[in-house]
Every structure is written in structure tokens, then in C-alpha cells.
Amino acid sequence: MAKKKRSAAASGHRAGVSPQQDQGPTLKDMLGADIVQKLKAQADEMKAAEEQRKQQARAEAEETRKKEQKRLESDMSYLLENSKLDWRKYK
Structure with missing residues (x-):
């Protein structure tokens, strides 16, 4: 029963906080749009080179x-x- 109390208490503690609010701003949010585009282009080039x-x-x-x-x-x-030793089929 103690385990049930612990898991219920732990899940109740974080129930009001969404995962995105808890983490704060992401790297994508902090970088400029042009840098994100350059990184995506570079990633695509690397994938193409690896495939080649x-x-x-x-x-x-x-x-x-x-x-x-x-x-x-x-x-x-x-x-x-x-070689196959069954020569009957070649007669």
C-alpha cells in the first residue's frame, strides 16, 4: 500500500504543470529562424551524403x-x- 501512496503523491504534485511549461524555452525558440533553416539544410545534406x-x-x-x-x-x-549429381534431368 505504501507504493500506491507514493505514486499517487508524486503524480499529484506535478498534475497542474504541463511538460512544456516545466522545461522553459527550447533551443529552437532561442535561435533565429535563419539559423534553424541553415541547420536543417545541413542535416539534409548530411543525410544525402550518408545515403550516397x-x-x-x-x-x-x-x-x-x-x-x-x-x-x-x-x-x-x-x-x-x-555441381548437382542428378544427371537424369539432363538426358
Whole structure:
């Protein structure tokens, strides 16, 4: 029962105060509109650069995989080890 009394007392203490009034002015309110726009533009540029970097890394990985597959296809021992032994379907 003591826990119920504590939680009720704690929630009753802050019941009249809204979260925004309790925090005061935000950073967005204190900065000028032009600075906020510049920060948003910079954030968008950073996101675009990160997306481009990820796409380039993905393309390089795909190219590496294709080169490795092509190399393995020309290796006779790899083909013999990984070929299917069910030759009936090729008759």
C-alpha cells in the first residue's frame, strides 16, 4: 500500500504543470529562424551524403560479389564440387 501512496503523491504534485511549461524555452525558440533553416539544410545534406555513401558501398560489394562468382565459374574444381549429381534431368 505504501507504493500506491507514493505514486499517487508524486503524480499529484506535478498534475497542474504541463511538460512544456516545466522545461522553459527550447533551443529552437532561442535561435533565429535563419539559423534553424541553415541547420536543417545541413542535416539534409548530411543525410544525402550518408545515403550516397551507403549506396556506393552497396554497389562495390555487389561488384565484388559478381567478380568472385565469375572467377569461381571458371574454376573447374569448384564447378565439379558444387555441381548437382542428378544427371537424369539432363538426358
